[in-house]
Each structure stands twice: as structure tokens, then as C-alpha cells.
Amino acid sequence: xxxxxxxxxxxFLTAVPAFAVNPDEVLANPAxxxxxxxxxxxxxxxxxxxxxxxxxxxxxxxxLRLLVRERLTDxxxxxxxxxxxxxxxxxxxxxxxxxxxxxxxxxxxPIVLIVAGGISLLIFARRRAGKPTGSRLTAExxxxxxxxxxxxxxxxxxx
Numbered sequence: 001x002x003x004x005x006x007x008x009x010x011x012f013l014t015a016v017p018a019f020a021v022n023p024d025e026v027l028a029n030p031a032x033x034x035x036x037x038x039x040x041x042x043x044x045x046x047x048x049x050x051x052x053x054x055x056x057x058x059x060x061x062x063x064l065r066l067l068v069r070e071r072l073t074d075x076x077x078x079x080x081x082x083x084x085x086x087x088x089x090x091x092x093x094x095x096x097x098x099x100x101x102x103x104x105x106x107x108x109x110p111i112v113l114i115v116a117g118g119i120s121l122l123i124f125a126r127r128r129a130g131k132p133t134g135s136r137l138t139a140e141x142x143x144x145x146x147x148x149x150x151x152x153x154x155x156x157x158x159x
């Protein structure tokens with residue numbers, strides 16, 4: 001009796017991964033089903049956005065899963081299926097985007113901006129270090145300053 005209770009509690013507490021693929025979506029051919037699952041794991045659910053269509057319960061994800069399976073049964077290769085889905089939904093549908101000029105610019109731009117900012121800070125700091133902090137006075141300005149300072153510091157001798 002105790003064993004059954006412990007077993008029931010253990011089964012209840014065990015996390016079982018739940019896939020959103022319904023039994024009516026599963027293909028009869030195990031090889032095609034395995035390819036469909038692999039492709040579905042690479043495609044983003046456009047509703048959930050952080051889940052693959054294989055994990056999502058959204059209606060759009062179900063439609064995409066059915067589309068992937070339909071294309072595979074029609075004889076498309078994995079690459080052709082991905083290209084077809086990307087042509088309809090854009091690169092965002094891929095959970096792992098392909099390497100292209102866009103992705104290189106997207107991921108490389110922050111690095112370029114940080115390096116450019118560091119270089120400009122170095123140039124600014126070096127130029128600032130080369131300049132004197134005080135301004136030089138002309139001879140006329142120095143004489144006038146001495147005259148003003150000398151007049152205020154001398155005692156009054158008229159008394």
C-alpha cells in the first residue's frame with residue numbers, strides 16, 4: 001500500500017515533457033515523422049515567439065506543423081521545407097537564424113560601436129591632455145594684472 005502511494009506521488013511530481021503535437025498530426029512513416037519533428041524544433045511559433053512550433057499549442061503552430069508534414073509527404077527536402085516557410089514568414093520564423101549579411105550586421109554593429117566609442121574616447125583624452133589648462137596672458141594683460149594686484153595689497157600712505 002505504501003509503495004503504491006510513494007509511486008503515485010513520484011509519478012505525480014515527475015515532470016513529463018509535453019509536446020504539442022497531436023496524435024492526428026503524426027505521420028505514419030517514422031522516418032518522415034522524425035524529419036518533421038526535427039524541422040518543427042527549428043521553427044519559431046509566431047504567437048509564442050520563444051517556443052518552437054513543436055512545443056506550442058497555438059493554432060498557428062499547429063498549422064505550421066501540418067504544413068511541414070504536408071511538404072515532407074510531397075517529397076520536399078528539409079532545406080526546401082525551411083526555404084518555403086521562410087519565404088512566407090521571414091527569417092524571424094527560424095529559431096536559429098542563418099548566417100547572412102543582415103545577421104552579421106545585426107550582431108557585429110554593437111561591437112563596432114563599442115570599439116569606435118573607445119577609440120574616440122582615447123583620441124579625446126589625448127588631445128585634452130596635450131592642451132594647457134590655464135591661458136597665457138599677454139605682456140599688456142600681465143602688467144595690468146600686476147597693477148591691480150599691487151594697488152590692492154599696498155597699504156594706504158596718504159594718511
